[in-house]
Amino acid sequence: MTDSKVIVALDYPTQEQALAFVEQVTPESCRLKIGKEMFTLFGPEFVKQLVAKGFDVFLDLKFHDIPNTVAKAVAAAAELGVWMVNVHASGGKVMMEAAKKALEPYGDKAPKLIAVTVLTSMSADDLRDTGIKVEPFEHVRRLASLTQEAGLDGVVCSARESRMLRSRLGDEFLLVTPGIRPIGADAGDQQRIMTPEKAIEQGSSYLVIGRPITQAEQPLQVLEQINHSLA
Ligand SMILES: O=c1ccn([C@@H]2O[C@H](COP(=O)(O)O)[C@@H](O)[C@H]2O)c(=O)[nH]1
Numbered sequence: 001m002t003d004s005k006v007i008v009a010l011d012y013p014t015q016e017q018a019l020a021f022v023e024q025v026t027p028e029s030c031r032l033k034i035g036k037e038m039f040t041l042f043g044p045e046f047v048k049q050l051v052a053k054g055f056d057v058f059l060d061l062k063f064h065d066i067p068n069t070v071a072k073a074v075a076a077a078a079e080l081g082v083w084m085v086n087v088h089a090s091g092g093k094v095m096m097e098a099a100k101k102a103l104e105p106y107g108d109k110a111p112k113l114i115a116v117t118v119l120t121s122m123s124a125d126d127l128r129d130t131g132i133k134v135e136p137f138e139h140v141r142r143l144a145s146l147t148q149e150a151g152l153d154g155v156v157c158s159a160r161e162s163r164m165l166r167s168r169l170g171d172e173f174l175l176v177t178p179g180i181r182p183i184g185a186d187a188g189d190q191q192r193i194m195t196p197e198k199a200i201e202q203g204s205s206y207l208v209i210g211r212p213i214t215q216a217e218q219p220l221q222v223l224e225q226i227n228h229s230l231a
Pocket of ligand 1: 009011035116118119120121156157178179180188190208209210211212
């Protein structure tokens with residue numbers, strides 16, 4: 001079990017690179033996230049390997065489909081022993097309720113189920129292009145409320161929305177925030193960003209951090225610095 005708030009996004013093109021990082025860290029120093037790249041390349045066996053090493057694994061496949069399909073997919077994720085799994089809140093309340101219900105048989109062993117609100121790579125203009133004519137802040141608020149009504153454990157949002165969601169949705173609701181950039185780090189394709197320290201101060205529960213750690217010359221050193229800054 002870990003106390004770290006950091007979930008490292010293992011977005012590597014090879015298992016060797018990912019495992020070279022994993023061998024340097026412990027389940028106490030970080031949690032791990034497997035997303036679409038590594039899952040598509042290496043599948044459930046790779047996820048099980050990380051779970052077997054004792055890591056809390058967030059399977060970030062952002063399921064977005066009809067209720068029956070999403071329910072079956074989250075149950076399949078639970079079979080892998082992952083700590084957290086997610087769906088898209090824009091799939092709707094009925095879909096999210098079906099996903100929640102599919103995890104009931106797993107009792108205490110069920111993964112935490114959270115929903116993506118508005119991707120941290122999206123600006124207000126990007127959102128408008130999709131036909132949503134409100135600011136990301138407002139759309140995140142709407143989707144997060146829907147997620148809570150559906151009985152899920154929390155949301156993926158940007159840390160810029162954490163303070164507002166924390167005060168509206170309570171202390172127990174998980175706010176998992178990617179788009180985290182230590183001072184001086186390249187934003188890349190992320191639009192709604194924040195530093196690790198500020199994100200925690202604003203009420204984020206967990207920080208998802210990929211490239212600032214995994215692409216660093218000394219990944220372990222960057223992770224340790226972040227953990228230290230949050231202690
Ligand atoms: O809104 C979202 C949802 C998921 N992500 C994922 O988080 C990491 C972020 O990686 P960085 O390298 O730190 O940008 C990545 O795996 C995304 O798929 C997100 O960024 N935003």
